[in-house]
Amino acid sequence: MGDVHETIHAVASEIDAIFTWDYERSRPALVKLYEKAKSSQWNASTDLDWSIDVDPERVAQELGGGGTMRFQALAQAEGSPVCHFGDKEWARVGVELQNSLLSQFMHGEQGALLCTARIVETVPWIDAKYYAATQVMDEARHVEVFARYLDEKLGYQYRINDNLRAILDDILADARWDIAYLGMQIMVEGLALAAFGMMHMVTTEPLLKKMLRYVMSDEARHVAFGVLSLQEFYKELSAAELRERQEFAFDVARRLQRRFGHAEMWERMGVDPQAVYDTMERVNPPAQQQFQQLLFSKIVPNCKKLGLLDAADGWLRERFAEIGVIQFEDWVDTGEEYAMLDEVAKDRVGAG
Numbered sequence: 001m002g003d004v005h006e007t008i009h010a011v012a013s014e015i016d017a018i019f020t021w022d023y024e025r026s027r028p029a030l031v032k033l034y035e036k037a038k039s040s041q042w043n044a045s046t047d048l049d050w051s052i053d054v055d056p057e058r059v060a061q062e063l064g065g066g067g068t069m070r071f072q073a074l075a076q077a078e079g080s081p082v083c084h085f086g087d088k089e090w091a092r093v094g095v096e097l098q099n100s101l102l103s104q105f106m107h108g109e110q111g112a113l114l115c116t117a118r119i120v121e122t123v124p125w126i127d128a129k130y131y132a133a134t135q136v137m138d139e140a141r142h143v144e145v146f147a148r149y150l151d152e153k154l155g156y157q158y159r160i161n162d163n164l165r166a167i168l169d170d171i172l173a174d175a176r177w178d179i180a181y182l183g184m185q186i187m188v189e190g191l192a193l194a195a196f197g198m199m200h201m202v203t204t205e206p207l208l209k210k211m212l213r214y215v216m217s218d219e220a221r222h223v224a225f226g227v228l229s230l231q232e233f234y235k236e237l238s239a240a241e242l243r244e245r246q247e248f249a250f251d252v253a254r255r256l257q258r259r260f261g262h263a264e265m266w267e268r269m270g271v272d273p274q275a276v277y278d279t280m281e282r283v284n285p286p287a288q289q290q291f292q293q294l295l296f297s298k299i300v301p302n303c304k305k306l307g308l309l310d311a312a313d314g315w316l317r318e319r320f321a322e323i324g325v326i327q328f329e330d331w332v333d334t335g336e337e338y339a340m341l342d343e344v345a346k347d348r349v350g351a352g
């Protein structure tokens with residue numbers, strides 16, 4: 001763990017920057033995605049209305065199950081670290097939680113920015129380099145909007161969560177080009193897409209709602225990029241190599257779940273995060289179970305599409321079954337969903 005006050009954080013890695021002299025457009029699905037990405041660019045400064053006034057307490061109240069609800073369920077438990085909380089404290093938890101969530105989204109977006117720049121260098125296919133370049137721009141825009149919303153509308157930002165930072169470090173330190181894809185495009189972005197979706201569904205705050213809607217349009221393409229690329233590459237790998245990818249994917253998924261424990265927020269509230277987690281594990285309220293499961297609603301079908309569920313004797317299928325998320329396997333995978341989620345294109349048509 002590094003210094004929590006650092007503003008620069010370096011991750012060392014030994015990667016090969018790959019040129020390809022084969023400029024042939026041989027991957028039509030990626031060509032199509034690249035065309036879509038070019039026509040669905042948006043401008044955070046002009047496509048969003050930053051003059052909208054935001055009431056952080058109201059926004060927080062709307063978060064529901066993804067917000068305070070799953071923690072409020074712990075209030076009555078024996079030895080609960082939050083048993084003394086009244087309405088005032090819970091209202092504050094709501095506001096802090098909202099801030100904490102959006103801050104981690106912002107840091108995750110920067111992770112995506114670095115990972116996609118990495119993919120431009122390391123992927124051996126020209127169509128993938130072209131596409132990844134558009135994603136670098138998308139991710140810069142995403143960091144920009146979350147940072148601006150936190151600064152101008154909510155007032156402050158949380159530092160990066162330790163679990164999330166460790167995941168991003170591991171992804172960026174790995175020299176295998178497909179691991180940046182699997183870790184970022186499939187796992188981190190798949191989970192973010194599910195979390196954005198939940199927040200987008202419940203919030204009525206117009207700026208946040210439109211911002212999430214636009215970010216999700218982009219993210220759906222990003223996950224599709226991961227699915228389309230790895231689907232091809234993983235056909236060539238041996239069972240042993242695929243098993244390594246399965247283990248990596250499962251490990252990342254479990255650690256990602258933990259980042260939604262919001263350790264930094266509890267510290268700020270003067271509550272020991274470990275005491276919250278221990279109580280959570282004991283009580284395991286329905287709101288928490290449902291939230292934890294929904295986070296996997298994109299990851300599981302996408303892993304299936306990559307062939308990762310059933311490779312290596314179905315190791316990953318068994319793990320997902322154990323943690324109760326295998327039921328998502330036949331939900332729509334993001335390889336197809338991105339056109340449906342393109343709200344930017346829909347708004348352009350609407351505007352004539």
Ligand SMILES: [Fe+2]
Binds near residue numbers: 109112138142219
């Ligand atoms: Fe993003």
Ligand SMILES: [Fe+2]
Binds near residue numbers: 218
């Ligand atoms: Fe993304």
